[in-house]
Amino acid sequence: MNARELIDLVLDEGSYTSWDEPIDISGHREPYRTELRAAAERAGTDESIVTGRATVKGRSVAVLVNEFGFLAGSIGQASARRIVSAVRRATAEGLPVLATTASGGTRMQEGTPAFVTMVDISRALMDHKAAGLPYLVYLRHPTTGGVFASWGSLGHITIAEPGALVGFLGPKVYELLNGAPFPPGVQTSDNLAHRGIIDAVVFPEELPSMVDTALSVLVDPAEPSRRHRRSEQTTTRHDTWESVQLTRRAQRAGVREVLRYGSDATLRLQGTEKGERDSAMIVALARLDGVPCVVVGQDRTTQSRIKPMGPAALREARRGIRLANELGLPLVSFIDTPGAELSPQAEEGAIAGEIARCISQLSTIRVPSVSVLLGQGCGGGALALLPAARVIATQNAWLSPLPPEGASAIVHGDIDHAEELARAQRIGAFDLRESGTVHRIIPEDDEDDAESLARAVAAEVGAQLRELS
Template structure:
């Protein structure tokens, strides 16, 4: 795999001529002579004076701080001087309120400097956590290879983390593993593609795609709210369908879902994948989006991927909690979209802490520090639906509903059959109109007879954006 140099990456992603170095000259005089010789040879080979280059630049006119790892300098290893550069750049970016764009390519800690270099992982991580605590974005692009202490510190702390296709990415270098254990490391485990599949990183992106991805990410994380382009529906909402008809309507395969809300209602979207902890459940969509001009984090239950065979499991709720945490960290509004026939009920779900994940979602949603809107879009079944309900504003499409169990399940408990589901749906007051009368839902979105998924998605996005503008 051909490696882009530091200068090639700078030319590829940053506005031409915008990069200004923050790096001070490095004193190597205190190192032993053999190591000084290595450093001089590395600098000549790499065209940089260390394995790290930092500075300030712009991307489509937006200022950013940049940290670039140069692999040709002693395999991109991080010694004390390189670590100090990263820490100084991140601290300066925090002081100047700049997002940080970092890209890695490293074998890890520099062995020539041993433990003193190794412990600098802590300093780098501390600086980045302070940066994130200030509500500032941190974006990471992992290149081939990224291993050891780099992957275990600043390579794994991004709000958004993407990687080069086919890149070797892992904690333990495969050559080291083979020497220590006498057998090769299993193939295809430490690859960017596998990590994306496992929900450890968000996406695999070609270097040529980086300018567009970085531009979109910064537009969502940095650019201000823009004027609305979609119209809120202001007509009065009256009940013209009975509760059971609404239930059946929300179960139709052509019903609007969170995918349509993002496709038609968002001006720009970046999907995030997984929990960052080796889990991924397609039942939950987490994205940073601009709904009708308002940047926000969207956490939504995807109706198209939930089936009886593969319902929404605990990992989906852990993905949702990642989105809630991101909204707090990035100081972006949170939008949660409820549309589920119910969470997984199985031995595996119990062992995966499904009840605890519902509880933790409710508690995090209830205590979030940013403006929040919850959208009851279609089916709202059980604890899995309630997990995303708490918000400063709760809105609902007029045919949406929320119940402790599917009406058929409630009928089975109360009557021992499923024949009384329609009757119980009314008695339990599950409809959006009932919820509005009870004060659980603050605003109903009218649904028109001529609605398509696209038109209703536009209406939902317009209402969400309107509510967020009022809250902020």
């Protein structure tokens, strides 16, 4: 799709207003001026970038659109100045920036002066993000070189066109320099999503819906609660060991169910952006009970003894914490883990350091925060997501240094005393409230299924966030 077609697809009809000033090419020499004029005639744009203001479902946004038809979407000095000017204006006007790339990189005809403008673009975008304003990126085919290594990789959310060539070094350049073709399948949007470098692969036709979902969290205010908040007075205390057994049942509600039944809009993010991805951690933008927030949560369905939660999962959680701080959104963390990975690989992956860094980031977070003990809370992997302004727990949730069986093995040399130690170590939700670790308990009903408990959790989280805000 060219720039105009993409604008027509995503933005509200008739809402786009250009911010672009005319391009002066008189300072360039021939035959480059002739090349620029021919490129403009072919592409229907005066440069490789068009910028402006528009609305998406009525929400005002600034847009940056790369036109590949203009000299392969390459970025010269004029197009770079146009990007910087638009980003600075968006920051001044408090607008989110939507950017879409399709470029071979910086413009070889202009050499180093064009190359170094990537620094100016990056600086403007970092100032925009420092102002707490969203930056969303859609990578199109192809996106390579300096564009991918600057404004194409700085988004709060980064998605890409299916099958798009996305990479730092163009494959043709690699082949000419090395005498062998670049390995197939590496520089594709699908592989980058699988590796946790970008968040998703989305067809252009799906863009309007995804942008609408993202902006509904990033821009729209909180709404009144539509879910029932359970009274803590109805809570009946269960035996601690019975609670442990209940939280291990396969059909129990987890973070997936809370997002499915308790969020009005959810946009899942993938990976650390640094080439790591662990399915044990869910990071998402959501509207829990109508309140916009960032969610980081341990997914009970993907953790097992064979595949426990590793250090990459905690790095994903730290990405979510950073996003909440940058965007000024409340953070909600969900604890539900049988424990972090214990292996040589986890040690070499800095599992202890990642636990420490999660704790330190959550302990110093600048936005409202709620931590939810949803089920199992074993060891340092659980403690990593615990610090928050408010800690709430379902009535059967628990938190312990080790699973009760592990504690029994250390204290008694067997696992037969697990039930006894679960009570003695005061790991249950009621014990945690009495000690001040938990501020409020969410009652569970014997008739609860995953959906009803998930809705109750979302209602309580929403109530806590409204109080904190």
